[in-house]
Amino acid sequence: MQVSRAQTAKAHRTSEPASMLPRERPTENADYSVQPITVDHELESIRDAWDRLSENAESPNVFMTYDWFRAWSRRHAEEEPAAQRHLNVLVVKKRGTIVGISPLVSRKVSRWGFSLRKIQFTGPAADYNELVLGADPSGQCRAIINFLAESRDHWDLVDLRDIRATKESMSLLEETLSRTKLRFRIQPENGAYPFLAIDAPWQEKIKRFSPSVRHRLRNQQNRLDRMRAEGMRVRIIEYPHQEEGLIEKLAALESQKRVRGATPLPIIARNPEVFQSLFDGLGPKRHLYVAVMEWREQPIAWRLGFRCGSKLWGYVTAFDSAFARLSPGTMLIPAVIDYGYQHGYDEYDFLRGEEAYKIRWATGFHQTFQVQIWNRRWISRARAGIYLDLKDAVYRRTGK
Numbered sequence: 001m002q003v004s005r006a007q008t009a010k011a012h013r014t015s016e017p018a019s020m021l022p023r024e025r026p027t028e029n030a031d032y033s034v035q036p037i038t039v040d041h042e043l044e045s046i047r048d049a050w051d052r053l054s055e056n057a058e059s060p061n062v063f064m065t066y067d068w069f070r071a072w073s074r075r076h077a078e079e080e081p082a083a084q085r086h087l088n089v090l091v092v093k094k095r096g097t098i099v100g101i102s103p104l105v106s107r108k109v110s111r112w113g114f115s116l117r118k119i120q121f122t123g124p125a126a127d128y129n130e131l132v133l134g135a136d137p138s139g140q141c142r143a144i145i146n147f148l149a150e151s152r153d154h155w156d157l158v159d160l161r162d163i164r165a166t167k168e169s170m171s172l173l174e175e176t177l178s179r180t181k182l183r184f185r186i187q188p189e190n191g192a193y194p195f196l197a198i199d200a201p202w203q204e205k206i207k208r209f210s211p212s213v214r215h216r217l218r219n220q221q222n223r224l225d226r227m228r229a230e231g232m233r234v235r236i237i238e239y240p241h242q243e244e245g246l247i248e249k250l251a252a253l254e255s256q257k258r259v260r261g262a263t264p265l266p267i268i269a270r271n272p273e274v275f276q277s278l279f280d281g282l283g284p285k286r287h288l289y290v291a292v293m294e295w296r297e298q299p300i301a302w303r304l305g306f307r308c309g310s311k312l313w314g315y316v317t318a319f320d321s322a323f324a325r326l327s328p329g330t331m332l333i334p335a336v337i338d339y340g341y342q343h344g345y346d347e348y349d350f351l352r353g354e355e356a357y358k359i360r361w362a363t364g365f366h367q368t369f370q371v372q373i374w375n376r377r378w379i380s381r382a383r384a385g386i387y388l389d390l391k392d393a394v395y396r397r398t399g400k
Contacts, residue, residue, distance in 0.1 A: 032099075032143035036151075037089040038106075040077070043070060046091055049098035053132045055285075060309040061164065063126035067281030069103045071274045072122050076105075084108045088119055090147060092133075092140045100140035101132040106155065116156040119148075125267070127193070127315075127351040128164035128368065137169075142176045148373065149180040158373035162189065162352075170369050183374040194362030195349045198312070201341050202334040213360055220331055227326075231296040234332065236339045240290045240304075241283025247275055249299055250290070254318040267316055268304075282306075291332040291339075293319075301328030303336065312340045313349045330357055 037043060043066075050066040062068060073087060085107045092100030107118050121129040133140045148158060165173075170186055177184045196205075206214055224232065240246055251269035268275050282288050286307055293301040301319035305312055314336070317329040337348055349366070350358040 031094055032140065033093050034143055034147040035091045035093060036147075037091060038087050040074070040087060043087070043089070046089075046098060046101065050101055050132065053098075053101060053134055056134075057132070057309075059164075061128055061130060062282065062287050062306040062308055062313070063128055064103060064130055064132050065282065065287070067278060067285075068126070069122055071277040071281070072125055073105065074277075075271055075274045076123055080107070090144055092143050099134040099136070100144070102144050103132065117154065119155050119158045119160075121160060121162070127162060127313075129160065129162045130164050138172055141173060145173075145176045145180065149182055152182070152375045156375050158371070160371040161368075163369045163371060164366070165369055173371065177373065181376050183376065185370075185372045187370055189368045189370050191352060191368075192354045192359065192362075193349070193352055193366035193368060194358045195347050195364055195366060196337070196361055197363045198337055198340040198345050198348055202337045205337065209361070220327055221334070223326055224328075224331060227295065232294065234291070234293050234335045236335060237290040237292060238286070239283060240288050241279040246290065247272055247279065250275075250302055250304065250318070253299055253302060253320060254316075256321055257318040266318075289336075289339075291336050293328050293332055295323070301332055303329060303332045305336065307345075310345055311347045311349055312336060312345050313351055315351060333361075 037046065047066050054060065054065045069089075076085060085105060088104045088106040090102035090104060091098055092102070103122065104119050105122050107120065108115060109118050110116075131137075131141060131144065148155075163170075174184075174186055177186075199205075206217055209217070237243055237246070247268065251266070251272055254266045254269045257264060257266070279288065289305055289307060289312075291303040291305070292299050299320075300323045301317070303314060303317040305314045307313075314333070317332070319329040333348070340346075340348060350362070
């Protein structure tokens with residue numbers, strides 16, 4: 001039975017996590033202290049600082065904003081009881097000022113009777129994860145790692161996936177971890193994160209594709225152009241939070257989505273409250289856009305994405321299967337590229353996915369990393385090892 005938002009909020013106000021971390025602790029670097037936030041109602045106190053750090057980031061990441069974390073953490077809290085999942089946001093302070101945030105959660109997970117206490121990013125909805133750090137990322141990262149090492153009695157495994165980082169920053173993290181007595185593993189992840197440079201209008205860019213790709217794209221575009229005379233239009237909605245009923249329209253079309261004849265699990269239709277919260281929070285900050293294709297005033301395809309600094313990200317798309325022959329979801333990308341070129345964006349990131357058109361169109365690929373840290377206690381290492389070995393075995397057998 002699903003728990004209401006009001007019941008969830010009440011549970012967060014009245015219950016404390018069983019494995020409560022120390023409220024605040026200085027680290028080995030005297031410049032910094034780290035404060036964990038473990039209950040939902042305390043998040044509001046750091047909202048302004050979190051927004052400031054996100055907006056001033058050298059490489060903005062919508063998945064690491066306060067609005068994204070708050071919306072999805074509330075959604076996950078409805079699915080898992082507080083005894084199994086609670087916040088573990090590590091707030092880095094320097095002389096009382098918040099200078100860094102580690103947006104994590106703690107979970108008690110089990111598989112086939114084996115359980116462990118795991119620290120991770122909030123969930124699978126985010127394609128890129130990272131720490132939200134200020135002007136001294138190396139020092140703040142060291143403060144967070146030292147805090148985790150000092151509070152190791154409260155967790156068995158730190159499992160951080162889909163980290164957007166460079167090899168240099170991963171080397172810094174490896175050096176920091178090496179100074180602790182924790183066991184760890186850092187490795188690049190499999191899977192493609194293709195991107196397309198926005199350095200010319202679409203009609204110029206397609207000249208660089210192979211002849212077969214150019215031929216296919218032009219045929220599809222010619223079909224769409226013929227439909228324009230009969231009422232088809234494409235538009236970029238820059239302020240989707242201002243368009244009444246838009247989420248309902250997106251969800252309705254997503255429910256018709258088919259991939260190779262199967263119905264994929266919807267994300268907006270399944271989580272309308274999450275996306276309403278995201279529209280309300282991220283929309284006014286200009287982090288959202290929706291590209292929509294309409295036929296006689298009815299949407300037949302849409303593509304929801306994000307504006308992150310000088311980058312455009314393409315997050316999720318859906319289309320009416322009756323128009324599948326036109327590839328309308330894919331054919332919205334040219335409009336997004338032209339929008340990006342006109343407004344000074346330099347890259348379109350397809351985000352996670354290895355669909356054939358993404359690979360054919362890509363001008364490069366981003367790399368993500370996974371960081372796993374084991375508690376040095378033998379029981380924690382045993383729990384983590386058994387859990388991960390079983391998880392890998394189940395995946396090899398079932399693909400899940």
